[in-house]
Each structure stands twice: as structure tokens, then as C-alpha cells.
Amino acid sequence: MAFVGTYDHTLDGKGRLVLPAKFRSHFADTAYLSPWAGCVALWTAERFEVMVRRLETEVRAGATDANVLRGLAARSEEVRPDAQGRIMIPARLQSFAKLERDLVVCGAIDWIEIWNAPSWDDMADDLDHSVAEAFRQGSGI
Known part of the structure; x- marks a missing residue:
């Protein structure tokens, strides 16, 4: 499954986000929230596990600093959508990404960005501009 598309959503007063209907079935059980580049990333349990295993391998090989894995573990949160498809975004992650009422939820192929x-x-x-430049340079996208 490639997560694609951009959706306007809102964060309610309790810090909950209703996942776009198109994405909900992929997060029916457990998901993970992590700080990302200016946003919050939402990972399926499977993709999060793949990322963690890759980082563990890189740390053991000396290619990645152990603090990267440590930071990911310390700053990520396991979440479970409720019956309405809402996830709770912890205040710490809301603060990190400056999340307020109006949000954009977008696919990033292997994860979702909030x-x-x-x-x-x-x-x-x-x-x-980046996509147009990639096309111009013939990157095949």
C-alpha cells in the first residue's frame, strides 16, 4: 500500500485526529507516531518495525549513531485508533510540530505525515518546485 493524497482535517479539543477514511483500514490495530521533519509521522506497525530493524543494523555496523535509534524510541508513541478512526496525538508531539486546530494529513508513500x-x-x-525539477531532470517520476 502506498499512502498518497492530501486531506484537510482538524484536531479536536482533546488532541484527537480523525484519520482519512482512505487510510483507516491500515491502522485498525496499532500504529506509531514519531516526530519527523516539521511534522508528525504516522507509521503502520509493520513499517515502523522495518525502520527500527534497519536502524538497529546500521547502529551495529557503526553507520548510524545509537542516539538516532534511542531518540526514535524515546520520542515515538504507540497509538490505537478508536471506533471512530480517531487517534490521540500526545501534547509533546503536538508541540513539536506546532499542531493546532487546522491540519493537513498527507501520504508519504510508506507513512503518513500530519x-x-x-x-x-x-x-x-x-x-x-521539487517535483517539477525532478521531472525536468528526467528522474523518471
Whole structure:
């Protein structure tokens, strides 16, 4: 499953986000939230496990600092969607990504990103430029 698409959503007063209907079935049981580059990443349990195993291998090989794995473990949260498809975003992660009421939820192929809407808007032009440049350079996307 490739997570694609961009959806406008809101964070309720209790810090809950309703997952886009298109994504819900992939997070029916357990999911993981992690701080990411200016946003919060939402991973399926399977993808999170793959990422952790890869990092463990890199740490053992000396290719990645152990603090990367330590930081991921310490700052990530396991979440379980409720019957309405809502996940609770902890205050610490809300603060990290400056999440307020208006959010953008977007697919990032292997995970989902949860953005503060104004931060997403600021970045959207750069995304369009990056994709256009990749096409121009013939990267095959």
C-alpha cells in the first residue's frame, strides 16, 4: 500500500485526529507516531518495525549513531485508533510540530505525515518546485 493524497482535517479539543477514511483500514490495530521533519509521522506497525530493524543494523555496523535509534524510541508513541478512526496525538508531539486546530494529513508513500496547515502551505510551493525539477531532470517520476 502506498499512502498518497492530501486531506484537510482538524484536531479536536482533546488532541484527537480523525484519520482519512482512505487510510483507516491500515491502522485498525496499532500504529506509531514519531516526530519527523516539521511534522508528525504516522507509521503502520509493520513499517515502523522495518525502520527500527534497519536502524538497529546500521547502529551495529557503526553507520548510524545509537542516539538516532534511542531518540526514535524515546520520542515515538504507540497509538490505537478508536471506533471512530480517531487517534490521540500526545501534547509533546503536538508541540513539536506546532499542531493546532487546522491540519493537513498527507501520504508519504510508506507513512503518513500530519502537518500544521500553515506550515504545510508554506512548504507546498517548494514541493511543487521539487517535483517539477525532478521531472525536468528526467528522474523518471
